[in-house]
Amino acid sequence: MQSPNNSYDATSKRGWFTRFLDSVEWLGNLLPHPITLFAIFCVFIIVASGVAAFFDVSAIDPRDGETVIPAVSLMTAEGVQRMVTNLVTNFTGFTPLGTVLVALLGVGVAERSGLISAAMRGLVMKAPPQLITVTVVFAGVISNTASELGYVVLVPLAAMIFYGLGRHPLAGLAAAFAGVSAGYSANLLIGTVDPLLSGITAEAAKIIDPEYTVGAEANWYFMMVSTFMIAILGALITDKIVEPKLGKYNNDEASVDLSDQSSMEPLNALEKRGLVYAGLSVVVIAAILALTVVPEWGILRHPETGDVKGSPFLKGVVVYIFFAFAIPGFVYGRTVETMKNDRDVIDAMSHSMSTMGMYIVLVFFAAQFVNFFKWTNFGTIFAINGAEFLTNMGLTGPLLFVFFIMICGFVNLMLGSASAQWAITAPIFVPMLMLVGYSPEVIQAAYRIGDSVTNVITPMMSYFGLILAVAAKYKKDLGIGTLIAMMLPYSMIFFIGWTILFFIWVFGFGLPVGPSAPTYYGG
Template sequence: MKNNEKTGLFQHILNATERIGNALPHPATLFALFALTALLLSSIGSFLHWEAEHPGTKEIVQTVNLLSREGLHRIILEMVDNFTGFAPLGIVLVAMLGIGIAEQSGLISAVIKILVLNANPKLLTFIIVFTGILSNIASDVGYVLLIPLAGVIFIAVGRHPIAGMAAAFAGVSGGFSANLFLGTVDPLLAGLSQEAAQIIDKSYTVNPTANYYFMAVSTLIIAIAGTFITNKLIEPRLGKYTTREELEEQDLSPLNKLERKGLTYATFVLIGITAISLWGVIPEQGFLRGSDGGLLSSPLIKGVVSMLLITAGAMGFVYGFTTKAFINDSDVMNGMAKSMKTLASYLVLVFFAAQFVSYFKWSNLGIIMAVKGANLLMTLNIGLIPLMILFILLSASINMLMGSASAKWAILAPIFIPMFMIMGYSPELSQVVYRIGDSVTNVISPMMSFYALIIAFVQKYDTKAGIGTIIATMLPYSIGFLLAWTILLVIWLTIGIPLGPGAGIEYIVQTSSP
């Protein structure tokens, strides 16, 4: 439901964007059309010899015609694997099993009551955006848990649920590169940066902490920007949510004695799991450390969705039997099954989205477009700040074509890191600028793996919502985050602050001794 009051030009643009977007076919149909378009472009590109030199292997990457005999065979033979192997699918299904137990037991409702009854209403939006940013350390948990939870929290305090989900989505996805803690993406990108840097300097190393200072400060900046955008732009546009059925479902009375007892026992379970986890990772030879003895390669980090299932399931199990919400094992299993029913529309969307992403990758169209755009930027001879801003815009644009942060950086790093090093700029700077661009358009890119899930979440409160609704709602965040992050980068470069421990902005080109 939209606010009917007089709106400004920007709000009219957003409303028009939503109308145009939602006039498009059903999201699943749209992904099917995208897939067919990718097939057609693969044939055209092959006929016209669209190609590019891969910056890493130096091999010529040519467009693969998927409408050829071999391509058609692959489409038919791998259709099921595309669907079942689509990364977000398994993550969502497994996570929802644990969340289903916690939800049906009443545990999530109890936690929401605690949050709503004790949180300062003025800080609620900030807390959700900030929590979304921090959730990135736990891989994809923010998408499957925090975003729908934020909608429930907002509706419980009389605010529009889509605004709450938008705030959470902005933090989880738009603020993907910001955090106060290191996550799995840090060593992954650093490794790719180091390989690219060693094209110029074989002894150069890039640490996972390369961008820590900048990203830690970014956490606060993005949280503030997300709060402002939600409160001043998104909620006024959405108006007041007045669906009585949803509002009447929210019971904000204080917890009764049995519920408090259940919450106490569930907390003991959480403490127990946490203690076991710490026991497994703190000792150097801990049983939960990675095969290389590291923390970031630990199954606690890499298998965070499995840990979510175990933790949420165990806490919900204890809470449910304590409060008598669960009487026997059938109640537990029915709770898990009920959570699966909510994913029916998501499964349909994922099938077609998975085919589209696979076709785009098989055809090499994404790689070719990315390299062509990167080469165009390389031909420009401008100063540091304009160059970095253009690199942000290029990364943001490519993010609309390719979803994986590491896949894009694997293509761009061998081009830009050596080029910028020759110009006197550090690999750490190239990496941080890429991460800004890669984050800001996540929330408006249908190529983002969880976009279909976000649509399904929003349709719970607005059955007519489609891609246009999501893009129109999230576009202010994309623009706001781009401006805030760019201003922060300009200030950072002007002052010359290190980007992380031992990671400066400049690089001194190494020369051989005569």
């Protein structure tokens, strides 16, 4: 698989890893589609609830030490009635559904107008050669606000740029892929993944505390800091480990004619003007928002306490995402003439919604699973017994999160969808770790580390095939093992670095992971 001049030792360094990848692929291929998986889980929960109720499975409520919490069977007349009468409201009331769709309406305008693509091109192509690697990784991380654009636009662009600079194109591809995928949860802005995960976390937290809410901004501070750490680590890994191993690139390795690699033109004058006007619109939006919350009389402060904590400002984050993308997107589109009127904006929003069909179907079944799981009391029972087990083992300190992050990373190898994975695991881990004493916001931040770092080494990730196809242009005999062996250093070092940052941030300095986000849950 490797050329004689490549610094990889094919026999000693790829044999065991290829066998490992074969095992991962085999196990992953045994899993059905995530939608089918949730439907199966729903049936399993119904049957398991009947069995658990028959054997009187229960737990003692730790809040009073007396109340018995029994498993509730859904295989009874009352259970069937509850499922039938709540099937629609389970779906429409599922928190992540509305928040994600509203956010994507705005992102769709910015995407369709060309704003996001132009911004990424301008950021990467304008960087000085000595800073190109860190800029590529950084651009990959911030592209997660609209992650599809990162995979589709930035990864091929980075390979082209590295090739144009006389560097190995696969090193550019690896750097961008690492930023977009292994740094998936990090970002300077609150993106569509934030309300998605926080909605699932809030639903899981309500198993223990029915009044608990988790905002989309719950991990914002930690993810902002993580952006710079991922960019720096990603650049170091690319320059010091990945590119030296790849060696000098030879055009004979390519499977296509590379003479057209200069086709990715720099921004023209009209696109630059569009970016300037879009940037000014962002400043105006930010200024208006500041007026609603910075002054003591701000209309989006808490109406009773006057604080920012618990205020309409924090609860309306999804609305700001919508306007922060839709308005600059339209301004850019008008300037470069990709959008001329309201019909173009409507078409952009409609196109964005048309791509969400699979997600909506997934949410329907995920919502049933989450609610069925809640009704059976399984979440509470597992959480109480699991927390008691951890306490008896003495595993309740911060070290617990190392194992939690590792578990999340391992599960991600088999189930690449962040929302699907969290919808399955959150009802178990969030209540369990809440009972041990940690807040849902901190638990979610730890989950996002594990969910991100193994994205680049699992064929189950939805865009893995696309990355493989782009890489094969530059190396005709490239296989899955070659690509994952190239990305493995990012996964390993990001796991170590990000986990250390988490411990320093949360337990070393005692800093909140987001606005008004507590570290510990008080019960």
